[in-house]
Amino acid sequence: MRPPWCPLHTLFPTSPLLLLLLFLLGGRAEHLEDPELLVTVRGGQLRGIRLTAPGGPVSAFLGIPFAEPPVGPRRFLPPEPKQPWSGVLDATTFQSVCYQYVDTLYPGFEGSEMWNPNRELSEDCLYLNVWTPYPRPTSPTPVLVWIYGGGFYSGASSLDVYDGRFLAQAEGTVLVSMNYRVGAFGFLALPGSREAPGNVGLLDQRLALQWVQENVAAFGGDPMSVTLFGESAGAASVGMHLLSPPSRGLFHRAVLQSGAPNGPWATVGMGEARRRATLLARLVGCPPGGAGSNDTELVACLRTRPAQDLVDHEWHVLPQESVFRFSFVPVVDGDFLSDTPEALINTGDFHNLQVLVGVVKDEGSYFLVYGAPGFSKDNESLISRAQFLAGVRVGVPQGPQ
DSSP states (O other): OOOTTSOHHHHSOOOHHHHHHHHHHHHHHHTOOOGGGEEEETTEEEEOEEEEETTEEEEEEEEEEOBOOOOGGGTTSOOOBOOOOSSEEEOBSOOOEESOOOOOSSTTOHHHHTTSOSSOEESOOOEEEEEEESSOOSSOEEEEEEEOOSTTTOOOTTSGGGOTHHHHHHHTOEEEEEOOOOHHHHHOOOTTOSSSOSOHHHHHHHHHHHHHHHHGGGGTEEEEEEEEEEETHHHHHHHHHHHSGGGGGGOSEEEEESOOTTSTTTOBOHHHHHHHHHHHHHHTTOSGGGOOOOHHHHHHHHTTSOHHHHHHHGGGGOSSOOTTOOSSOOBOOSSSSSSOHHHHHHTTOSOOSEEEEEOOTTHHHHHHHHHSTTOOSSSOOOOOHHHHHHHHHHHOTTSOO
C-alpha cells in the first residue's frame, strides 16, 4: 500500500508510449481465440462455443449451414450444397426452424409446448449442429447423428430435449443433429415433375450425412464409425436410408426408436401424393381462377404463396381423420424408394448392418390428447367401451371393425 502522500504518477508512469502498449496488449487479450473452438471445414472456418455439462465442458458448433437456403425458386427442390464463405462463421447459436405447424391446442402446457419451435420459423433452415468433448478428441471418435421425429410435419434440432451436449460429454462421442424440411416444404410431391419431385426432406438428411462424411474428422470424429439414430418419424427416416442405396455408405450402424419405414403412416404412393399436392394447391388458390395447368405452372404458383398459407391448409388434404395420419410424408417414388418399404424389406433389399430397434415408453399418450374421445390431459379419464372403440377407430382407421 502506497503512503497517502505518494503521487500516483510516481508508481504508474504515464508515458504515451506505455499507454499505447497497454492498450494494444489489452485489446489483443480480449480477442485471443480458443483453438479448441476454431474449426476449418470444407466451406470455411467456424467459431464455436464452450458449454458446460454435468461431467465437464463441451465444444458446440451450432447453426452450421450445410445447404443453400431452399427459398424462392428453390422451394420444393432437392437441396444444393452450401457454397464456401469468407472469414470466420459464427457458430455459437442455433439458427431458424423450418416452417411447420405450431401446436396451439393447450397454450402453456409443457407437455405440448416442449415440442413447439423455439426459434424463428423460416424456409432458410437447413443448418446442422455438432457437439464434441472439450478438449477435442485427439484420435478418431465414434459419431452419432440424430434425426428428430414429428410426423414429418414438425420438429427441430434446436429443441431443448435434443441438446446434444449431455450425450457428447457422457459418452465422449461427437454428436451431430440437423434440420430438415417438413410438411409440404419437405414432402409435397408431384411424381415425375422436376419442380416438386418429393422426398426433399429425406434428401436434406442425406446431404447432412454427406457433410458429416466430409467434415466430421475436423471435430475429432471418425467418418468410418457413424451411427444414425432417430425417433418416430426420425426412426422411419433412418429406416428409409437403410432402404435407399445412395444413403447406405454414409453410416455404419442404425438405431430406430419407436418408428419404422413400413409403418402405415410413413409413406404414400405416387397417386395419393399427387392428389394431396393438387388439393393443397386448390386450397391456396393455385392455379388462379381454378383453371387447369401443368405441373410447372402449378408449382410456380405455389412458390408465390406465403409459407404460412401452406402450413395453414396442410391438414385439409387428408382423406380421413386419424391421429396416425400425416398430410405430407415420404412418397414411394421409384427413386429414393425404389419400391414400398414392405417389399424392399421382404426381398432383403436393404443395408446389411447392425441395427437396434425399440420403442419409446408412453409415446402413445401424446396422441391420446388429440384423438381419443373422452380423454383428458388434466384428470383421470373414465371412458366407456364405446368411447374406447371410437378412439381405436381414430387411431387405426384401416383396421377391421
